[in-house]
Amino acid sequence: MDIRQLALIEPARAAVRSLETARASVAAVHELRDGRLDVASMPSQAVEPLTTMVRAFSGRYPGVSVAVKAAFTSRDVVDMVRTGAAELGLLAVPGPLPEGDVVAHSVGEQRFVLVVRGGVDGAPFVGRQTVKCEELEGQRLIVGQRGTGMRAYVDGLRERGITFSVAAETEHRVSVLPLVLAGVGVAVLAESWRGLAERAGARVLDIEPRTTLRIGLVSRRSGLSPAARAFVTTALDSSTPGN
Template sequence: MDVRQLEYFLAIVDHGGFNRAASALYLSQPSLSQAVRTLERDLGSSLFHRIGRRVVLTEAGTALIEPARAAVRSLETARASVAAVHELREGRLDIAAMPSQAVEPLTTMIRSFSGRYPGVSVNIRAAFTPRGVIDMVRTGAAELGLLAAPGPISPVSDKEVISHAAGEQRFVLLTPPDGPFAQDRAVACEELAGQRLIVGQRGTGMRAYVDGLRESGIGFTIAAETEHRVAILPLVLAGVGLAVVTESWRTTAERAGAHVLDIEPRTTLQIALVSRRAEQSPAARTFLACGLAAIDCS
């Protein structure tokens, strides 16, 4: 039994006979009759009494009407839902993102996408390292990923994942308003010697940067180490220490009252959107194009 046979059955019921139903369905009557005989054989029961040119529902036929209509409605609903997702009138898109990049450029990307496709919900999944983002995309936990890493990003070694360059972010220094450096100048990285720093977890670009400073001979004290990126700004404002972050935090930090200073020499993280090489959903394909275009224009 298939839904098409049920549609044929209901057409006979609604049009009052095989001839009218065949005309409405643009079928030949023999084809329609054959489809109904196949349905009856599958069900193990006759659905119509054939009286001359007239047909009358059997008890089994009468019992089939309601479930047949429910099945046809379910198929129509399924078709409409698939069409809505394909046309981006509704649906959901899962994106894995590292914390700093979830501030920017992800905000700009989502604003551009949601402005055009408000019916699609974007679900942001947390990942704390580039490998974590790539693994979530590779395994299907997310369709797209946004990550940052020092130097060129090349997840192409993973045959299932491909990267798309999405710009870069430089490192900046967060200080409290009464911090040790004037607000209107850049800070040389050597000037961080002797300072108390708030750092993130190992495996992130920000942590790699400060670890690199220590390896180059610049001594500092780790005042606090946190996996919670949102805790860094409050800790800075509370006077616990200074923090090296990416410039994605600049607007938020300045609005909160912190000072944001460039660090020299300029050092950056490379940003990338990553996606599976396999077929993507319409929402993922569109977000990828829309997001990359949005940051090119920003």
């Protein structure tokens, strides 16, 4: 083998290695052996149903990391998906799911519940499992920021003539439960908080009449990564009754 042949062999071998590496990378993407998926979510929906969705997805594709990004309102979620800050988004709205810039998949409903501190002296609604919305008259409420479902609900109470005082207003949803447990007030939250609240020692009462939020998983209209497409499929499967 002369020097000219040797000079051709090394570049050829390098080209083959590069091609094999590229093929392996493509296979890893399509088989979802690794990678990362960004999902924007409102706080309550990050508790549920996102936990169930991520658990189901991670069970099928353990090599793909799911990065959950915070969004405080449904508009925030849509904007993050539309601009590419996240591929997918999970939101809750009292009315129809958003259309236009994004595709919205319905993944269920969550009712509003009232979270109160445990059965101690002076705690409201002791021994109750349900409460009528009119009974929130005169209560001290812990409320979220405008643009959230929980805030829209309590603002709607005022519009109906039900008066109450705002004990605290917080943008940090994780602070609501500690404030309730400390006796600062009661809070209207989505039912996704029920398990955490009860384990922490709070009581959760159904509010009548039943009022719900529609939960949607949103995505761009085109150009989704294989991971995002797989997540949508898995999420829709996990949200189907009986699964």
